Amino acid sequence: MNPWRLEWLRLTRSARGITLVAVYLFFGFAGPLLAKYMTRIAELSSSGVTIVAPPPQPADGIVNFVSQGSQTGMVVLIVIAAGVLSLDARRGLATFYRTRAAGPFRLIWPRFVAVSALSLAAYVLGTAAAWFQTSVLLGPLPAGRVGLGVVLAAVFLVFAVAVVAAAATFGRSTLSTAGLSLGLLLIVLPVAGIVDAVGVWLPTTLLTAPATLAAGGAAGDYPRAVVVSLLATAGLLALTAYRTRRREV
Amino acid sequence: MPPIEVNLPSGSTALALLPLAVLVVGLIVVALVRLWRAPSAPYLPKGVWALVIVVSVPWGALAYLLLRGRTPAAGDPRPAAPVSPPAAPAEPATLVPSEGEALVSTVALTRDYGGGAGLFDVELRVPAGAVYGLVGPNGAGKSTLLSILTGLRHADRGSVRIGVPRTAVAVCPDVPEFEPWLTAYEVVDLARHYVAPQSGDAAVTGALEATGLADVADRRVRDFSRGMTQRLGLAAALVGDPQLLLLDEPTAALDPAGRAEILDLVAGMRGRRTVIFSSHILADVQRVADTVGVLRAGRLLYQGPTRVLIDEHLDPRWLLRLTGPVDAVVAEFRSRPWVRRADVLEGDRIRVEADSVRHGERGIPDVIASCRAGLVACEPLAADLESAFLALTRTRPAGEPVAAGVTGTEERS
Numbered sequence: 196m197n198p199w200r201l202e203w204l205r206l207t208r209s210a211r212g213i214t215l216v217a218v219y220l221f222f223g224f225a226g227p228l229l230a231k232y233m234t235r236i237a238e239l240s241s242s243g244v245t246i247v248a249p250p251p252q253p254a255d256g257i258v259n260f261v262s263q264g265s266q267t268g269m270v271v272l273i274v275i276a277a278g279v280l281s282l283d284a285r286r287g288l289a290t291f292y293r294t295r296a297a298g299p300f301r302l303i304w305p306r307f308v309a310v311s312a313l314s315l316a317a318y319v320l321g322t323a324a325a326w327f328q329t330s331v332l333l334g335p336l337p338a339g340r341v342g343l344g345v346v347l348a349a350v351f352l353v354f355a356v357a358v359v360a361a362a363a364t365f366g367r368s369t370l371s372t373a374g375l376s377l378g379l380l381l382i383v384l385p386v387a388g389i390v391d392a393v394g395v396w397l398p399t400t401l402l403t404a405p406a407t408l409a410a411g412g413a414a415g416d417y418p419r420a421v422v423v424s425l426l427a428t429a430g431l432l433a434l435t436a437y438r439t440r441r442r443e444v
Numbered sequence: 445m446p447p448i449e450v451n452l453p454s455g456s457t458a459l460a461l462l463p464l465a466v467l468v469v470g471l472i473v474v475a476l477v478r479l480w481r482a483p484s485a486p487y488l489p490k491g492v493w494a495l496v497i498v499v500s501v502p503w504g505a506l507a508y509l510l511l512r513g514r515t516p517a518a519g520d521p522r523p524a525a526p527v528s529p530p531a532a533p534a535e536p537a538t539l540v541p542s543e544g545e546a547l548v549s550t551v552a553l554t555r556d557y558g559g560g561a562g563l564f565d566v567e568l569r570v571p572a573g574a575v576y577g578l579v580g581p582n583g584a585g586k587s588t589l590l591s592i593l594t595g596l597r598h599a600d601r602g603s604v605r606i607g608v609p610r611t612a613v614a615v616c617p618d619v620p621e622f623e624p625w626l627t628a629y630e631v632v633d634l635a636r637h638y639v640a641p642q643s644g645d646a647a648v649t650g651a652l653e654a655t656g657l658a659d660v661a662d663r664r665v666r667d668f669s670r671g672m673t674q675r676l677g678l679a680a681a682l683v684g685d686p687q688l689l690l691l692d693e694p695t696a697a698l699d700p701a702g703r704a705e706i707l708d709l710v711a712g713m714r715g716r717r718t719v720i721f722s723s724h725i726l727a728d729v730q731r732v733a734d735t736v737g738v739l740r741a742g743r744l745l746y747q748g749p750t751r752v753l754i755d756e757h758l759d760p761r762w763l764l765r766l767t768g769p770v771d772a773v774v775a776e777f778r779s780r781p782w783v784r785r786a787d788v789l790e791g792d793r794i795r796v797e798a799d800s801v802r803h804g805e806r807g808i809p810d811v812i813a814s815c816r817a818g819l820v821a822c823e824p825l826a827a828d829l830e831s832a833f834l835a836l837t838r839t840r841p842a843g844e845p846v847a848a849g850v851t852g853t854e855e856r857s
Contacts, residue, residue, distance in 0.1 A: 196633040201623075208625035210478070210509040217471050217509075221502060224464035231457075274510065287621025291680065294594050294615040295638035324463065331460045444596040 198301070202279075202309035211275045212313055218271045219317040222264025223324025227256030229263075231332045253336050254410040256329030257322075257344075261406035264321055269355065269381060269402075272317075276310045276359040277373035282439060284369050289444045299439035307360055307432065314352040319345060322405060336409055344405030347417050351401035354424040355380055357431035364438035398424040468502045475505035478512060483667075486511045546607070547572040547688060547718045548593065553602035555588055563588050563742045565602070570735070572607070573715045577733030577750065578722040579833060584739040586722040587618065590692050593720070606688065611639055614686035618693040618722075620677025624666035628657050631665060632679050639684035651683040656705060670697040678706065689713065691721035695728055707732050730754075730829035740837050754832045759784050760801045761825040762808060764794040768817030776811050783807070795825070 206212035229236070234248045282302060283289040296302045322345050329336055355376075362375040380399070388394035400420045408414060475497045479485060485493045485508070496504035548570040556562045563585045570576045578586050591597040593604060594615045606613065622631045632648045640647060652658045655675040660668075668676065674697045681689060694710070695703040703725075711732040713719050723729050729736060729750070736753055738746040746753055766773060770792045777786035777796055782803035787795045798804035812819050 196630050197637050198634075201626075201634060204625065204630075205623065210512065213474070214506055214509045217467065217502070217506060220467050221464070224460070224467060228457075228460055228464065231460075271506070271510070285621050287617050287619050287677075288623070290594075290596060290615060290617045291620065291622060291635070291677075293596060294613075295635060297638075327463070328460045331456045443598060444591070 198305040199309075202305050205279065206309060206313055211278070215268070215271055215275055215313055216317045216320055219264055219268050219321025220324050222260055222267065223321035223326075224328055226260030226263055226325050227328035227332050230255040230259040230329075251333055253329050253334040254406070256333050257325055257336060257341060257409040258406040260321065260325035261348075261403055264325075265402050266381070268317070268321070270377065272310075272314050272352070272355065273359055273376045273380065274369075274373050275313075276356050277363065277369045277376060279306050279310050280356075280360045281363045281367070281369045281372045283363075283367050283442065283444055284372075286444060293444060298436075300436045303360060303432070303435055303439065307356060310359075311353045311356045314356060315349050318348060318352060340408040340414075341405055343414060344408040347401045347404035347408075347421065350421055350424045351398050351404075354398045354428045354431075357428040357435075360435045361431040361438075364435055364442060395419055396423050398427065471502045471505040471509075472497055475508045479508060482512065545572045546570060547574075548607070548720065549605045550593075551603045551605075553589070553592065553604065554600050555592060555597065556600055557588075560741065561585075563592070563599075566739075566742075566744050567747075568737065568744065569747060570718060570720055572718055574718055574735045575710060575714045575733045576718070576720045577729030577736045578720060578739065579724070579726060579729050579736060579829075580722075580739035581837070582724070583741075585742040586739055587692055588742075589739070590615075590690050590720070590722060594690055608687040611684070612687040613690065614639070614681035614684055614688070615690045616674075616677040616681040616692065616694060618696060619670075620673055620680070622665045622673070622676065622680075624664065626665055627662050628652065628665060628668070628676055628679070629661040631676060632683050635680035636683045639686075643684075647683050647685070651679040654682055654709060655679040671699060671702050674698060675702070675706070678709075685717075687717050689717055689719045689721075691719065693723055694721055695723065695725060703728065726830040726833055727828070736829070738833060738836055746836055750829065753836070754829055759797045759799060759835060760804050761795060761797045762804060763789075763821075763823050763825055764796060764808070764812075764819070765821040766792065766794065766812065766817045767820060769815055770794065770817070773812060773815045773817050776815050780807060780811065 230251045233251075234246050237246050238244065278284075280303070282292065282299075292302050293299075322341070326336060326341065358380055359372060359376045362379070363372040366372045366375055384397055384399040388397045388399050394400055395416060396419050398420055401417060401424060404412075404417060407416075476494065479490055479493055479497065482490070484490070488496070493504075493508055497508055498504070500507075546569045548568060550566055550568040553566040553568070554562070554564050556564070561583065566585075566589060568589070578589065580586050588597060592599050593606070594613065595610070626634070629648060629652065632651050633645075636643060636648055636651075649658065649661075652661050655678050657672065657675055657679055660672065665673065665676065674694065678691070678694060681691075691710070695706050698706060707728055710719055710721065714732075714734065721729075721733070733750050735748065736746070736750045737744055738753070764773075770788060774786050774788055774794055777783045777794070782799050783796060784799055785795075785797040789795055796804065796808060798807065808822065809819070
């Protein structure tokens with residue numbers, strides 16, 4: 196039993212993996228459906244009112260998936276990552292791992308990689324579902340641009356997992372780790388991103404890249420955010436290892 | 445009433461709806477099956493969870509799947525599983541306890557939590573190959589001391605010297621915890637991977653057999669009782685064949701039979717590995733520890749052989765059976781300065797507690813003769829660690845400076 200198999204079992208036996216994949220798949224399948232029938236649903240819910248809207252375009256399927264799935268998927272991802280990366284949340288478990296592993300990075304790295312891989316797999320599957328639904332209901336999508344958008348979103352997801360890992364060294368319980376991460380990733384960074392001059396540098400810009408690119412946005416807007424995300428991810432992991440080593444159980 | 449038109453989806457819409465429906469139904473089925481098979485559900489009764497899963501599509505199912513992995517609170521009743529007696533200890537004596545050689549020693553070790561809590565100037569000295577019992581009341585600093593030795597906490601000042609590499613040190617906390625979705629075998633195998641990757645499956649099997657868990661090796665840890673979890677903690681500690689084993693209250697959650705088995709296991713380690721174990725069950729310490737350290741309020745009051753503590757820190761007592769004026773004899777005893785206590789017990793027996801063996805042996809016959817009573821029987825009462833511990837902690841002020849290597853020779857008033 197090596198740490199990699201441990202992480203595999205953690206994701207499969209504890210239903211963490213199936214839960215995150217199911218959330219992204221759900222929005223992948225439901226997003227394009229809503230895009231296609233949103234007008235009719237709105238008409239049914241407000242009797243007597245006729246709503247006139249332009250016919251949905253293929254890009255709307257991905258836009259709907261990203262706008263609805265990203266928020267909910269991110270919340271679930273943060274909760275799952277907080278559960279995995281809060282090394283010291285349970286004293287007995289922390290004692291078991293910390294008195295055996297040669298250093299904190301040997302504990303953190305497999306968990307970080309496993310959760311990142313899970314989030315990427317779930318996101319790719321969700322996007323594939325949205326792509327399938329969009330193709331069936333609304334028409335074909337530009338494969339290259341959507342693919343590039345997924346790669347950019349993947350960079351953000353890895354950054355998000357690194358944020359949770361670092362947050363786990365500030366809070367001790369899973370709840371405090373999740374709360375701190377949610378506040379940073381879903382409130383502080385998006386609010387800071389409202390300022391255009393700042394937003395283009397922030398990793399949160401990458402999360403909506405598949406929708407923006409599918410709708411015709413420019414790919415040249417993202418390199419700065421990618422560089423910041425990658426540097427921040429490395430820095431956060433180093434901070435996590437440093438603080439974990441210094442922290443008492 | 446106007447007829448209600450129901451337009452069933454067709455064509456591309458039906459094709460698009462199908463995978464969504466399969467996903468949602470699949471989630472509900474998976475959640476319900478797991479709920480059905482689970483012995484209990486987190487936070488809510490199982491029936492309520494079933495309702496939430498079916499009504500709140502699909503969020504109820506997702507919430508249940510996320511929350512079901514939570515470990516039950518400590519003390520939750522769990523079905524007990526059959527536990528085999530541990531295997532006999534392996535061949536003994538490759539490490540001979542030595543008076544001069546200390547495997548673990550500390551110098552002026554201090555960790556001040558404030559308000560008088562913590563450790564203060566502790567000079568621990570654990571001989572190689574010894575079973576060292578660390579005793580003291582709650583809050584005495586036992587767990588803090590063990591945590592500093594294992595590196596889980598830092599000292600404010602002082603130093604720790606451990607004569608073996610970190611990989612040769614194993615720890616079992618007072619409340620061991622493991623991933624509930626692993627089997628017992630997987631837990632011990634994971635521990636083996638970290639501390640002794642070169643050893644094979646035999647090491648895992650051996651550790652499980654040694655702790656009596658071989659028969660439940662394939663059971664998930666979430667189904668273990670607290671006692672079984674404590675055994676598993678010991679197995680995970682033993683799998684690397686450590687030279688130094690630190691056990692924090694290793695028998696606290698075990699039934700009497702389980703305690704006896706684990707104590708035998710620990711006693712069998714004497715000479716093969718050095719064991720430090722803390723316990724508030726003094727009978728356990730007396731049974732297995734050849735050396736004992738007594739902590740109170742963060743200070744080491746005594747450190748040395750268990751036998752010496754019992755012999756030199758306990759007021760000697762005798763039980764007398766007399767004929768004649770029992771009350772007069774007791775009154776006479778109470779008037780003598782060397783008698784700490786004299787009581788009449790059931791059946792006109794008298795228990796006498798003296799300040800020293802010499803005074804008791806010479807003074808008791810003198811008192812009986814002076815009262816013209818007849819002596820039927822006089823037997824010394826067996827001393828135990830609990831009595832010695834109480835005597836020691838009663839008479840020594842908590843703030844008194846510690847002398848390293850004290851062997852029970854301090855003066856008594």
